[in-house]
Amino acid sequence: MAIREDVIVIGGGLAGSMAALEAADGDASVRLITHKKSTLRHASGLIDVLGYLDEEEPVADPFAAISELPDDHPYSIAGEAAIRDGLARFDEAVGDTYLGSHTDSNALLPTFGGAVKPTARYPAAAAAGLASDSRDMLIVGFEELTEYNAGMLADHLDAADVPFDVEGVELNFPGEYAHDSRVTRFAKRLDINEDVDHDGQTMGARQALADAVAPHVGDAERVGFPAFLGDDHTADVRADLERELGVDVFEIPMGPPSFPGMRLADQLKDALDDAGVHISAGNPVINYEADGDEIEAVIVDSKGREVPYHAEEFILATGGLVGKGIDSDRDGTVEEPIFDCHIPHSDDRYDWFDEEAFGNQPFAHFGVRIDEGMRPLDADGEPEFANLRAAGGVVGGTDPVTEKSQSGISLTTAAVAGQRARERAAKREVSQ
Amino acid sequence: MSSQPHVLVIGGGSTGCGIARDLAMRGLDVTLVEQGNLTHGTTGRMHGLLHSGGRYAVADQASAKECMIENRILRDIASHCVEETGGLFVKRPEDSEEYFQKKLEGCKECDIPVEVLSGEEARKEEPYLAKDVEKAIRVPDGAVDPFRLCVANAASAEEHGARIETHAPVVDVLKEGDEVVGVEVEHESGPGKRVHREPGTREEIRADYVVNATGAWAGQIGEMAGLEKEIEVRPGKGVMTIMNTRQVDTVINRCKPKGDADIVVPHETTAILGTTDVEVDDPEDYPEEQWEVDLMIDTLKELVPIIEEARTIRSFWGVRPLYEPPGTGTSDSTDITRDFFLLDHADRDGVENFTSIVGGKFTTYRMMGEDISDHVCDKLGVDAECRTDEVPLPGSDDFSVLRDYMDEFGIRSPIGRRSAQRLGSRTDEVLDVDGPNPTVCECEAVTRAEVQDGIEGSGSDLNAVRLRTRASMGNCQGAFCCHRMASELYDEYDEETAYDAWDELYQERWKGERHAMWGRQLSQAALKYSLHGTTMNRDKDAATTDTVISDFTAFDTGAGASPSDGTAGTAATDGGRRGGD
């Protein structure tokens, strides 16, 4: 039996999930086909919209800054309303676990690299870390972990002239461990509040941790931890620590494995289930069938068997170079592997990369170019297909890393692609 | 100060470190000065083949014999730096049978143990060898870690009282009349181990004898000494390309007269392809070219086909310090002998107390050290025997290596095993720490204790720590560990020093990937860029870049609901993460 939907989304990262939610807001049947875990397990879980233009100062109000972007920037093409739509859809999906929607202004948050970063939405777990808040801060690090040193991080925030006093302290995580336990082990211990031996007594891990931190709190009114405060029960872990310490507790978003990113991935999965989106995970889309400029089906490689999935509208959300939505080769090829959509690039692979680590990196711009319906364009600027739209990291044309716009571009392009796909699928149904 | 004659050695490559150890063990007072880290020069940019001599067995038998002698000694005195991989010279259908026979004969003449294998036998040992490889000669090639070996030599020299001064370029050779009496060095960041932000100072170091062991730079030191006749070192550059996994466990050589891209050497978790030989003008400044990288892959895939699809993690170049005795007139640098030469400038130029050593190979560094130490002792009238051929280097001196470190140090077995391999008999000393010992570099399995040991040895220079420990040299090229290594500096060094060292290491790791930027390695670099740029915001770090935040109040000051009264706080609303992901 042929599998048929109104809308098929390829790729289950932030962009694909949001595009599917958008498309499913109505009667359209939506299927999300995704291969592997997305980049969210690497990502901080913060939703950046626009942090910097070509200026020394970070952007305080991203919406006010959008008009200064070049015409071919994805935001300029999608328009301000689309950015707001994307954020609204996100806010709806994650509920009160994320903050930031009360204002247009960016928030400034400390990163585990010691810099302060502008972002638009942040997990509630990170909220008490806001750098624009003048309350004094204590940062806790652990000898068992290597990701940052709390004293060094605190000194570095201080060097950026943050408007509060900040101290760091390195502690031992209560209890006995193998010398090289991973961060997931500590998160688990807090999550299930395992009994540990601490100070000659047996007590819950949360209590023991609070006891270890308490003598160092001093004048601080908020205490930051690596983002490993629990896994399934993170809210409880934080609440318990706050009660014991009598101050606010926050998480500093970390690198992989990133709990905030993984928590977000879980929430998106729940939202997709609630919205009735069918999910096919584990197999890649490898090809498509088309009639002229209309795609009729995508072909999934199901353990060696080629299975076609039919739909009216298709959304490409396979990510960028990291998510494998874009591929490159030694001979100078840069390609979008499923539909072979046009990706502007130099044929000389040495032109893709700047030797300055944070110089202008051409590879960061790799991706499809889009029209205002998010349809990938061919080399002549015409849509590659009438019913293919792109969202997220597969869209190029700007460097979202220097701009701090990575997830914002995903939400925005997903909103437009999802809306258009939904509308057009509905129209077709009427006309058929 | 001791009453022993003082010898100053210039150059902290294998040759200089070998000489320093030899002379110090003979009881002389020794200072070694190096402009960068130890192995800053060619030694840090070579292929890591412990030659059996097989490669030279047809064309350069003198070198071949020396290699085999030293190969046997190093397995013994430097066991923790050497991996006894064995090597194969493989013959493809188009390669000459006559040459194969010559190679076999040559090896026998040079006392290199050999065995002939059929194609099937060779493939049984190395399954990725090309199907059409017809046969192979087995020789006792090995893999050697040049940095570990140099550091062990320097450490041994220090144990015998030598002073080892890195980051101290010689800027002048001091003379009184026709006699060399010492050198002037510039401390790039203060004397001793690297100490930051102390103004550069100069120091005159007087010595009774000066040895120039600067390899490809020997001519420049000669000029500083005002030698009339130039020291004619002909630098020949060669490329090496590092693969992400170890496709072969044996050194694979092509059995052909000299050629480009004819050898693969397994190293730790990687395999390294090599190489080319192109004469260049300046050992510090020469083009690193795309064709060289492409040539490695396109040619060596004829021996090991999966190389074509595998991922390369970076490529690097080194410059051979080849010396051509006057009047040879060789036009092709690949024809220059791999032998070494001792140039006594008293005989050659009428300048006393000064000798240069040029040419040679890494494999024969100890023998070169012995020769020049004999020469120096002779000149200084010191009667002392060389013992470097029998006294093991620090780290190779007992067999506690075979113990099970996993239990002892509470670390997972692959990590423990790799640490023990790197540290040899120093394992106990380095890993026996009080606190937790988490893994800092996952790719290369380097724990905090090893990084701390590296910092103790080289100060806050994280690139030197990297070379000592291999941290940040694996697949991710520092994406997940540059910041962790920097964090290990803190407390002993301040925040500013630690961030400087981090940025310097990160930049070095980034730039070095430029020759591997396609496919999965480009994908990995994009991840690194997002992690350090997007997540950490280091590209716009207000403390280290031009970025400034002049008004924090212009930003979101919170949703208002957040301050906790210590009862439930902001946490109550947070959903948390479901299991079963």
Ligand SMILES: Cc1cc2nc3c(=O)[nH]c(=O)nc-3n(C[C@H](O)[C@H](O)[C@H](O)COP(=O)(O)OP(=O)(O)OC[C@H]3O[C@@H](n4cnc5c(N)ncnc54)[C@H](O)[C@@H]3O)c2cc1C
């Ligand atoms: C290290 C890192 C840190 C980050 N930090 C931040 C941050 O601090 N702030 C911020 O705003 N953003 C951040 N991001 C960006 C953000 O997490 C997303 O990467 C970005 O929004 C792009 O998401 P995406 O859904 O387009 O792509 P991805 O997350 O790459 O998802 C693509 C999905 O498509 C699937 N796929 C690919 N090819 C196929 C195929 N052929 N068939 C089926 N499925 C396929 C993949 O398996 C994957 O699941 C970070 C990203 C990284 C990598």
Ligand SMILES: Cc1cc2nc3c(=O)[nH]c(=O)nc-3n(C[C@H](O)[C@H](O)[C@H](O)COP(=O)(O)OP(=O)(O)OC[C@H]3O[C@@H](n4cnc5c(N)ncnc54)[C@H](O)[C@@H]3O)c2cc1C
């Ligand atoms: C591509 C390539 C591959 C090779 N592969 C192998 C191999 O597999 N096996 C093998 O046995 N050999 C190999 N070799 C040869 C081997 O690497 C060299 O012969 C050997 O490392 C030379 O060591 P060295 O100490 O003489 O020179 P170097 O290592 O170059 O040491 C000289 C040192 O002097 C320092 N110096 C220069 N000027 C000054 C100054 N003014 N003041 C202070 N210090 C100064 C430099 O910084 C440098 O560290 C290879 C060489 C190349 C180029």
